[in-house]
Amino acid sequence: MADETPRLGLGTYEPGDEWDHTDTVEALDEHAIVRGPIADRPTTGEYDDELFHATDQGITWRWDDSSEDWVYFGGRGSADQPVPGTSHFEETHVGAATIDAATVDTASVDAATLVHARTAETPVWNVEAHGIAGDGTTDVGQAVHELLESVADAGGGIVYFPPGRYLLERTPLVGDDTLLLGAGRSTVLEGPRPDGEEGRALLSNRGYDATGYEGASNWGVCNVRIDAPASNGIMPAHAENVRLENIYGDAVYYHHIDIVSSKNVVVDGYWATRGGEGSSDAPIQFDNQNAGTGWNSVWNGKDHSPATADDTPTKHCRLTNFEIDPENDPDYGVHIHRDGNESITVSDGYITGCRHSAIRADTGDLIADLTIDRVSCIENARGISLGHVESGRRELTIDNVTIRTDDNGLAAGSGLYASGFGGAKISNVIVDGAFTNAMVFDDMDDLKLSTVTATGARHQAFRFRENVDATLTTARAAECGTAGIYSGPGSRVAYGGVTFDGVGSEVVVDGELREWTSS
Numbered sequence: 001m002a003d004e005t006p007r008l009g010l011g012t013y014e015p016g017d018e019w020d021h022t023d024t025v026e027a028l029d030e031h032a033i034v035r036g037p038i039a040d041r042p043t044t045g046e047y048d049d050e051l052f053h054a055t056d057q058g059i060t061w062r063w064d065d066s067s068e069d070w071v072y073f074g075g076r077g078s079a080d081q082p083v084p085g086t087s088h089f090e091e092t093h094v095g096a097a098t099i100d101a102a103t104v105d106t107a108s109v110d111a112a113t114l115v116h117a118r119t120a121e122t123p124v125w126n127v128e129a130h131g132i133a134g135d136g137t138t139d140v141g142q143a144v145h146e147l148l149e150s151v152a153d154a155g156g157g158i159v160y161f162p163p164g165r166y167l168l169e170r171t172p173l174v175g176d177d178t179l180l181l182g183a184g185r186s187t188v189l190e191g192p193r194p195d196g197e198e199g200r201a202l203l204s205n206r207g208y209d210a211t212g213y214e215g216a217s218n219w220g221v222c223n224v225r226i227d228a229p230a231s232n233g234i235m236p237a238h239a240e241n242v243r244l245e246n247i248y249g250d251a252v253y254y255h256h257i258d259i260v261s262s263k264n265v266v267v268d269g270y271w272a273t274r275g276g277e278g279s280s281d282a283p284i285q286f287d288n289q290n291a292g293t294g295w296n297s298v299w300n301g302k303d304h305s306p307a308t309a310d311d312t313p314t315k316h317c318r319l320t321n322f323e324i325d326p327e328n329d330p331d332y333g334v335h336i337h338r339d340g341n342e343s344i345t346v347s348d349g350y351i352t353g354c355r356h357s358a359i360r361a362d363t364g365d366l367i368a369d370l371t372i373d374r375v376s377c378i379e380n381a382r383g384i385s386l387g388h389v390e391s392g393r394r395e396l397t398i399d400n401v402t403i404r405t406d407d408n409g410l411a412a413g414s415g416l417y418a419s420g421f422g423g424a425k426i427s428n429v430i431v432d433g434a435f436t437n438a439m440v441f442d443d444m445d446d447l448k449l450s451t452v453t454a455t456g457a458r459h460q461a462f463r464f465r466e467n468v469d470a471t472l473t474t475a476r477a478a479e480c481g482t483a484g485i486y487s488g489p490g491s492r493v494a495y496g497g498v499t500f501d502g503v504g505s506e507v508v509v510d511g512e513l514r515e516w517t518s519s
Helices: 141-153
Strands: 034-036 051-054 059-064 069-075 091-094 112-115 124-126 135-139 157-160 164-167 178-181 187-190 201-205 217-228 232-234 240-252 257-260 263-272 284-287 297-299 304-306 315-324 332-336 341-352 357-361 367-378 384-386 393-405 414-419 421-433 437-455 460-478 483-487 492-501 505-509 512-515
Touching (some): 051 069, 187 201, 201 217, 201 297, 232 240, 257 263, 284 315, 315 332, 341 357, 367 384, 384 393, 393 414, 414 421, 483 512, 505 512
Parallel strands (some): 135 164, 187 217, 201 232, 240 263, 257 284, 332 357, 341 367, 367 393, 393 421, 437 460, 460 483, 460 492, 483 505, 492 512
Antiparallel strands (some): 051 059
């Protein structure tokens, strides 16, 4: 899938630049910072990264040897002396005219009071400069929502959340061309919800109630931690071209990331230490707002409002560079939910600690073009479980995957199960553990398996249960109690280059089986 969204990150930004991702914010010993009025700041610093806190500005400056200048490091600033590189709300009285584009474009304004939101020189909004406190006690969701409206109306930009805990008592909505940027795990988003309304979105986008992909586009969230036991997490809904980068997932009610009827969403860099506490508890979910769906809602502080249920599929989405290692044993790590997901890629990740499956697709729901590549599913009850459907699924690729569970009491069901796909390719896959069966397939047309190993199953290594047309080459079946290969009713299996080691029977045939000596 082409990655057309910009890469997000915290770094130096100038108008027209790509978002850079080079600088980090580190913890500091505040007692080591020299303090005083700005007039007392020395002309030059004594060493690289020396800090000076200007008490009259409320700004901390850092000496940068490379530029031989003091540069902004942190602090709120004031209306008279705003944070460099950011905006600060200022009231401006104007007459009936079109305001210069360097402030805010408007027409036919009569003695109005305008809020300066952004200029070409100030593309970054620091929420502290707008009175939004990350103190962990003040509700700021409405203020964040209003700031995001100003940012979107001004054409977009970067909204920076310094370290802190921000209580979003309502769901702020991100607009077009807007990036929410935090400082890593030290920027924490929490979503208080009243009793009975738990699970409403922590953060979503403008146009969540649109049809198709007409919601907000070209937006993102980067470098934040979700610690929100009463709310759902980040919910792109009817959105397009979204990038979620470096998301840290702690407590949450359902999912840290719930992609709903959206297109071109990339999750790059995601670390989950917990799954949800509600009934649907996968840390990440690819979802669809199918007709009749009554959930996937935002919360405005008083009422909930669901995303439009118009059968818009979630498609062209990717999860990459991730680790799901939850301490509370959720059912699933990655959940592919409801009917109609298309072109979903899960790659370069690690999943452990799931009571049902590391990766699961709902029984009976259709999927098209699912790719799982370079993923380790370690110590889960099952590895990949793509529930039963007789037909209608298309294009499945599983490559470079390890499924291993050493805990015999945890291993259950199938290490890898797939059903209903036409045209599936499974290669370079290892399933190791005391699963009931290592690999099981139903109702598959043109299934190709190569360079696959199945070890330790209680019963069968490769079980082609019903109505499977498969080719199995360069494979190993070992330490399986019943059979290395089973061809069930209606199945046709051709195999070659298969090694059997410590299996009850090499092959058991209730359908058709064909062996060749070379391939």
